[in-house]
Amino acid sequence: GLSSHRRDPELSSFVARTNTCGELRSSHLGQEVTLCGWIQYRRQNMFLVLRDFHGLVQVVIPQDESAEAVKKILCDAPVESVVQVCGTVISRPPGQENPKMPTGEIEIKVKKAEILNSCKRLPFEIKDFVKKTEAIRLQYRYLDLRSFQMQHNLRVRSQMVMKMREYLCNLHGFVDIETPTLFKRTPGGAKEFVVPSREPGKFYSLPQSPQQFKQLLMVGGLDRYFQVARCYRDEGSRPDRQPEFTQIDIEMSFVDQIGIQSLIEGLLQYSWPTDKDPVVVPFPSMTFAEAIASYGTDKPDTRFGMKIVDISDVFRNTKIEFLQEALSKPQGSVKAINIPKGIKYLKRKDIESIRKFATDHFNQEVLPVFLKANRNWNSPVAKIIVEEQSQGLSRLMETQEEDVVLLTAGEHNTACSLLGKLRLECADLLEARGVVIRDPALFSFLWVVDFPLFLPKEEEPGKLEAAHHPFTAPHPRDLHLLYTEPEKVRSQHYDLVLNGSEIGGGSIRIHNAELQRYILATLLKEDVKLLSHLLQALDYGAPPHGGIALGLDRLICLVTGASSIRDVIAFPKSFRGHDLMSNAPDSVPPEELKPYYIQVSWPTDSE
Amino acid sequence: GLSSHRRDPELSSFVARTNTCGELRSSHLGQEVTLCGWIQYRRQNMFLVLRDFHGLVQVVIPQDESAEAVKKILCDAPVESVVQVCGTVISRPPGQENPKMPTGEIEIKVKKAEILNSCKRLPFEIKDFVKKTEAIRLQYRYLDLRSFQMQHNLRVRSQMVMKMREYLCNLHGFVDIETPTLFKRTPGGAKEFVVPSREPGKFYSLPQSPQQFKQLLMVGGLDRYFQVARCYRDEGSRPDRQPEFTQIDIEMSFVDQIGIQSLIEGLLQYSWPTDKDPVVVPFPSMTFAEAIASYGTDKPDTRFGMKIVDISDVFRNTKIEFLQEALSKPQGSVKAINIPKGIKYLKRKDIESIRKFATDHFNQEVLPVFLKANRNWNSPVAKIIVEEQSQGLSRLMETQEEDVVLLTAGEHNTACSLLGKLRLECADLLEARGVVIRDPALFSFLWVVDFPLFLPKEEEPGKLEAAHHPFTAPHPRDLHLLYTEPEKVRSQHYDLVLNGSEIGGGSIRIHNAELQRYILATLLKEDVKLLSHLLQALDYGAPPHGGIALGLDRLICLVTGASSIRDVIAFPKSFRGHDLMSNAPDSVPPEELKPYYIQVSWPTDSE
Structure with missing residues (x-):
């Protein structure tokens, strides 16, 4: 295959360095090197650590009189200045190796040094940067990008997309086709940005996806299309949404559902980062109805159990009034989830807040039931349930010592939806208390x-x-x-x-x-x-044709473990849609709007 | 290297065919195949030719009674209907092979056939499509895309871009980074589309290039950036300009001019289509001043000579008044180009129109001079020149029998600019008369x-x-x-x-x-x-950093020999910026503009 013959990229071709800071090892000993990088820090005017995108390397500041000029350059330059050093790769003195640093066995004995650009006083330290507020990070995005995490995330993104392209283009003959982003407004396209044209009253629209174009390409006989497509959606302020986003957009002719699914399974398997466990294919499949019934959502987190169980049959002949009532209605049911070791990990106030959440958001009762232990959680009905139907419940819910069952009764979809939310909420609660519910290395x-x-x-x-x-x-x-x-x-x-x-x-x-x-x-x-x-x-x-679109920002976010999609986008907008670095969107003088035949209609007080 | 281990892409994975129409050869004889394609044409209810993106194949319509159902399906389906056929690859009867068709040695003996979609009467025939007007082609773009030429152009584009990505990402460690297209209006950005936001009076702008972002990425330590970037430019109506276009956008830190040039030379060499002569590197280089002096333009076509020559020295002591006058001014000069065999190929009206062009557009005199032949071209001055300075002129212009020298006098830049235009004009004229001036296989x-x-x-x-x-x-x-x-x-x-x-x-x-x-x-x-x-x-x-952007649409246009960039873009806009298929830009109801705090200011009669 392609990947077995892959050679490492040349990272220093065409530029004024011989090596990157991060690549030097004992195997480079004695080599004359030229490095370019940023001063990460300096220790007692003896050493400085130089950084580039690839890593860190220790540079010895020369102390002999003959090298005074070099010493002055390296000692005077502020942290985060850009310098070029020429010198020799030497061993660190015995005992001074740093096993935590990939370049920790060597250091650079400098012969020549030049300040390429001096750095003014920074608004914060680069290395502590992830602790800054997001607003500061976005305002000084060009500094934030120097952090290890942002460098890593953007490189993982680039590499995964490149592998996807190899899979689609080189292995399966897909054609990368660019489609327009200045298009016609779609019916009911309330989330589409408008773009005024130079014809009075006529507007382009920035489409939410290339849906129409990809279908038209199939009609045009372009058979196997893909595009890493920029899409636009104007939803106003919403956390973790960006007004522009990227999707891996795919369409094929003469394909069925299984065909598309196999293609995507292969795509993810091929492009998955090699430092992670390989992706196992085929992926499991579940109907929408099953997903709702067992997880209360159409996007189940299948990394853990705690599935929703229909326990209506256990209560067919119950005397408990609200269960009776629920079961008497069409679509009425009794449902439950089992929180393993809930008795040990959930606190009384957790249960209270769960019950309050159910009432506030779903107008539903939730009962906590403790099958094996005999502890009073302020739930009189729970006791009755246990006595009446404990055996059936215990069997269906597969309960063990210390488990808590959360039970609700009502219309199928509502009950499932509520328990689906509680399932995730309880997983968070248990994890906050140190129980491992979701394996962080697992991709399900x-x-x-x-x-x-x-x-x-x-x-x-x-x-x-x-x-x-x-x-x-x-x-x-x-x-x-x-x-x-x-x-x-x-x-x-x-x-x-x-x-x-x-x-x-x-x-x-x-x-x-x-x-x-x-x-x-x-x-x-x-x-x-x-x-x-x-x-x-x-x-x-x-x-006949079909296709799929993968949300790239979200996918890379999950792969890198980033906490927000803003951490996998080079220049994201704030959740209000602003570019905090350049201050966009911004006002435009009325005369510059004139060629577009528009004017601002300022809101009046009454609006 | 990577490419030597490249395997051919699988073109029929995941779909309802076993093979493409274009790939079947004698080596497939006896194989049971399933093909999907469009009916290109049918001959006497005996054969039909099936087409997909990959090519054409002949299908034998069964004539025996037992296959009457299949026959009916294949004979009833209108041309351009989509069909699926299952059958066996067989040899064509001796003497019936078609050497012009890659699949011309075989045909398909059909067992099963199904109409996947029937085609209504087309607005034109697909095969003659390139002869239709461009407006019709753009209106029915999904049909135009079925033409061999459009399929070819879009595939060459996809493949070249893929190779560029391999070169940048896999061979040289570049990072593919997406930058925003909703940005802040740049100072004096008269060619930037505005995009109203949901904040009154605030607008995003669609940038003309990622210039600011790529520089900020360098400040952010992202060292080797590239992007196949969508850019926007609102210039109103201009032929061969598109409101959105694509550039290969590159930026590097610690690089100089030679570094960027070497990178690009390697990039084009690596990505160049293998069916063309390889790109020879390094590329020649010329200063702006040389380009103006020798070609009268900053983008010289170096596929042919006919360079501008300064012949001022020949005329230092001339008695011809208008040359004297020109040479007496600062920057004044006498310049000429030599049209090889001009006497043979240029007509009297050509010379007249050349002189008229010079007067109309440059307010300049142009004199045609015939050094070796003694023919009167209605130019009294020409005769005098020849007699007075013929030797010097002949030496500097390297004239041969039948050549025509076009001579002008005036300010350096004006004279060069005029002769640069005439040089191209004369090349077109000579080519129209059958002289090969520019080798169509040459990429200079x-x-x-x-x-x-x-x-x-x-x-x-x-x-x-x-x-x-x-x-x-x-x-x-x-x-x-x-x-x-x-x-x-x-x-x-x-x-x-x-x-x-x-x-x-x-x-x-x-x-x-x-x-x-x-x-x-x-x-x-x-x-x-x-x-x-x-x-x-x-x-x-x-x-320190630098970069470059390549105009992808123009580059692919030159590589494919397309006559317009609209032929290398899947869904181009007309030269007035319209999408003729969907009718964009279009009107938007006022209530949909309200969330953006804009309203249309209709032009009044006085405007």
Whole structure:
């Protein structure tokens, strides 16, 4: 394969150094080297540590009179100044080796030194930088980027994307095609930025994804398309969302769901960093219905158990009133999750806050049940449950000594959703108390499939909206329901979930113009005129096709263990959408808006 | 190296075919294959030719009764319908091989066939498509993309970019870093699209290049950066310009001009299509002054001679009045180009139109001179010249039988500029008459260096503006002139020219904050507040750095021999900036503009 013949990149070609600071070892002893880097720190005018992107190296400041000029240069330069030194790689004196430093066996005996640029007093120390507030880090992003963590994250990102390209282009014949970002506003595109043109009243729009273009490329016979695509979404202020983001965008003709899934499994396996455990394929798959029933979410974190269990049968003949009531309703159920060793690790106030959360956000009761121990958690009903149905409950929940079962009753989806949230909340709580719930080295991939094609419209529940987008193909087994009970139709959409985060989603698309028209016009009541070019394209020999998009920022965030996607983006916006370094967005003089035929409509007091 | 171990990509992995249409050869005889493709044409209900991105293959329509269903499917389907066929690869009957078709030795004996999508009546035939008007091609771009030429161009583009990435990332340790496209408006950024934000009066701007970001990455220690960067430029309607375009954007620390040039030479050599002659490095280099003097342009087409020659010395003692007058002025000169076999190939009306062009656009006289032949071209002065200075002229211009010399007199730059234009014009004329002036297989690269750092401002010639951008470093040998005669300072800017087109440009940047402030504030009178983040960054240990950007669209256009950059872009805009397929830009209802605090200011009659 390609990778076995890979040679290490040359990191010092074309530039004024012979080596990087981080690469020197005992094998370089005696070599004359030229290094360029930043002064990390200086010790008693005897040593300084020089840093570049590759690592640190110790430089001995010469003390003999003949080298006074060099000594002065190296002792006078402020920390974080950029210097070039020429010298010899020598062994550190016995006992002075530093085993914690990759270059710790050697040091540089300097012959020549030059200050390339002196550094003014910094707003903070680079090495402690990760402790600064994020606002300061973003304001001085060019300094923040010097930190080990940012250098690492951006390099991992570059390398993973490069491997993905190799896999797609070189191994599987995909064509990297750039699609426009100045496009037409899509119907209902409330999250699309507008871009005024030089024609009065006419605007481009920055698309949320290349969805239309990738489908049109399939119609154009470009068979296997991919793009590392810049996308735009204007959602105002939201934590961990960026107004521009990047997706690995893929589309293929003549493919089915399994085909796309195998492609992506291979892609992640091939591009996965070699210092991590290899990715095991195929990934497990779960239907949307199973995901909701067992995890209360369509993006289950499958690194740990504590699954939701339906225990309705245990309580079919219960005398406890609120369980009776719940079970008497359609879709009514009793559900529970088991918190292992909950008695030991959860505090009384944890349980109280869990119950309060359930009431406040779900209008639901949650009962903590202790099956084996006999401890009073201020829950009178719990006692009754235990006496009445302890055996069945214990069997279904697979309880052990010291476990706590959290029980709720109500409509299936609501009960699952609540317990899904509590499951994650309790995992956090247990981990905060030192219990290992999620192995930090574990990457747990999961396909979620068989989503509904439509959902009731949030504002008008009598009407339908596309669960993902209106180009998603219906599940072939549910085609007949489209004309009778469309709300029951499953789709050929699939999501890829990693450790409880959605990192990708895609579908097999509709390639039949009639079906697409029926769904757009009759079921979704959209104005088909705005999509006439796409409908027309389907009429002219569109092949069956499907695709997927992976959210690159989120994926790299999970791979590097970064705490925010802002830590895997070179110049991110703040959560309010500002560039804190340059102060964007900024005002523009009215005369510069004139060529675009727009003016600012300032809000009045009444607004 | 990497490429020697490269294996061919798998073009049929993950999909419902076993092979592509274009790959089948005699070596596949007897194999059971499944193919998916478009019906290119059908011959007498006996054969059909199936097409996919990879090529064409002949399918035999079965004629026996048992296969009547298959026959019906294949005979009824309209041209450009998408079909799947399963069958066996068989030899064509002797004498029926088609040596012009790569798959011409075989055909497919069909067992099963399925129409995957039927095609409605097309607005034109795919195969003749390149002959359609460009407006029709852009309106039905998804059909135009099926043409051999568009498939080829987009694949060459993808492959060249992939090789560039391998060279930069895998061979030389560059880091692919994405920079924002929603940024702050730069001072005087009249060509930047504005993007309204949800804060009243505040706008993002779509930058013309990642210039500021790439420099800030160097300050951030990210040493070797590259990006295939989407850039934006709003110039209204201009032929062969796109509002969004792509550049290969590169920046390095600790590098000099030679370092960047070597990197780029290696990059182009490595990524050059293997079916073309290899790129020879290093590229020749020429100063800006030489380029103007010899070619009358800063982007000389060095595929052919016909260089501008200064023949002032021949005429020092001339009695011809207008030459005398020209030579008596400062910068006054007599210049000429030699049109080989001009007497044979140029017509009288060509000479007339050349002289008219010179008068209309340059207010200059051009004289045609015929040294060896004695033919009257309606130029009384020509005769006098020949008699008076024919020897000197003939020696300097290296004339041969039948050549025509075009001569002009005037200020150095004007005379060169005019003759540079006529040189290209005459090359076109000669080629139109069948003379090979420029070898179509020749790729002639050239570095142009030592540009002026500043130019007189177009509107206010007393003031200076940056010849390229204000971050360009001055030439070290001219540093002292910055404070006395800044208009004479040369820069460390370099352009890469290919066959007379500028395909790239870059420079060593200013890394000293004081120098940058002096140039911005004192020499260019810019508002430094708008660039305070960049100036501050230079204060904090900015390394010496430089970079370059290659214009990808133009480069691929030259490599593929496409007649317009629109032929190497999947979904280009028309020269008026319109997407003719989807009709962008389009109107947006006022209520959708409200969240952005803008409204349209419709032009009134008086405007």
